[in-house]
Amino acid sequence: MNLLIADDHKQITSILSDYAKKEGYTVMIANDGKEALSLFSRNTFDLVLLDVMMPEMDGFQVCREIRKTSSVPIIMVTARGEDFERIMGLDMGADDYIVKPFSPGEVMARIRAILRRISPDPKENQDKNLLIYDNLTINIEEFTVLIEAEPVSLTKKEIEILYTMAKNPNKLFTRDNLLSSLWGYDYFGDARTVDSHIKRLRAKLDSYHHPNWEIKTVWGMGYKFEVEHEL
Numbered sequence: 001m002n003l004l005i006a007d008d009h010k011q012i013t014s015i016l017s018d019y020a021k022k023e024g025y026t027v028m029i030a031n032d033g034k035e036a037l038s039l040f041s042r043n044t045f046d047l048v049l050l051d052v053m054m055p056e057m058d059g060f061q062v063c064r065e066i067r068k069t070s071s072v073p074i075i076m077v078t079a080r081g082e083d084f085e086r087i088m089g090l091d092m093g094a095d096d097y098i099v100k101p102f103s104p105g106e107v108m109a110r111i112r113a114i115l116r117r118i119s120p121d122p123k124e125n126q127d128k129n130l131l132i133y134d135n136l137t138i139n140i141e142e143f144t145v146l147i148e149a150e151p152v153s154l155t156k157k158e159i160e161i162l163y164t165m166a167k168n169p170n171k172l173f174t175r176d177n178l179l180s181s182l183w184g185y186d187y188f189g190d191a192r193t194v195d196s197h198i199k200r201l202r203a204k205l206d207s208y209h210h211p212n213w214e215i216k217t218v219w220g221m222g223y224k225f226e227v228e229h230e231l
Contacts, residue, residue, distance in 0.1 A: 001115065002026045002044060006036035006062065007051035007077065016049065019104040020111075022209070024135040024148045033057025037065055045072055047111055050094075052078035060092060067093040073114045077102075112212065112228075131166055133227065134212045138163045147208040157182065158201040161194075165215065165225035174222040198223055 003025045007013050010031065017027045028043060030036035034056040040048065048066065052059035063074055074093065079100040090097065096110050112134070129141035137146040140163045145152040154162070160182050165173055175194040183193070202215050216226040 001046045002028070003111070004028050004030065004036065004039055004043075004045045004048045006030040006033070006049065006054065006059070008032055008054045009051075012051075015104055016107060019108055022148075023108060023112075025111075033059065033062045036062050040066060040070075047073045047075070047115060049075050049077060049107070049111070052076055063092045063094055075107075075110060075114065077107075131163060133166055133169070135210060136166065136213065138166060147205070147210060150208070152204060152208065154201065154204060157197055158204070161197055161201060162205075162215075162225075165223065166213075169213075169225050169227045172218055172222055172224045177222065194223075 001024070003020055005013050005016050005020070005027060006029075007016075008031050013029045013031070017029060020027050028039055028045075030039050032055045036048075036050065036054075037057070050059045050062055054062075059076055059078070063076065066072065066074065071093075073095045075096045075098060076094040077098050077100065095114055098107060098110060129139060131138045131140070135148045137149075138144075138159065140159065143156055143159050145154050145159055145162065161178065164178070164181060165171070178194045198215065198217075205215065212228040214226055216224055218224060
């Protein structure tokens with residue numbers, strides 16, 4: 001995912017860029033409105049974070065120009081919270097509005113929420129063997145798992161378990177469900193086999209940053225791949 005962050009306050013762009021990169025986004029920064037439009041015209045972005053008060057060209061003008069050619073999601077940012085500014089930005093085509101001061105965590109949450117709405121998660125691309133959710137990528141054909149583009153060392157069975165649950169977010173899987181699906185109906189092993197595999201899998205995944213999803217135990221019932229709900 002590619003983000004354009006446009007703000008003339010370099011400390012703000014630096015902080016937001018650091019947060020975004022930690023979540024796996026690729027970031028480009030503009031320090032004024034004209035630079036923002038120039039970068040936008042020469043690159044492809046999945047979302048634009050646009051400050052209202054910028055030199056050369058303000059955020060409203062930039063938003064208006066972008067909307068002439070693109071429906072890319074835009075979040076407007078301003079130090080002032082007057083209703084007429086919010087209404088004007090939204091009427092021009094902005095998807096959301098954040099008022100300074102804000103926490104970087106809130107900005108990232110807004111970005112995730114908008115990107116989930118336009119590209120429902122988890123998502124499968126044209127290759128049905130590839131599953132992507134947030135910073136997690138599972139290729140069930142090649143039996144590889146990446147978190148924030150970093151390979152995760154998992155066994156084949158651990159990958160099968162993760163893929164099966166991640167493909168069905170927030171769905172409860174009993175131990176018997178997983179045994180029959182992944183070991184086969186004629187498997188005579190103990191249900192504790194599932195518990196052992198889940199324990200090892202979760203220990204490996206928890207070595208990485210993944211605040212928006214987790215493998216959760218539903219006591220007395222089974223497990224599920226729990227994802228953060230939309231804001």
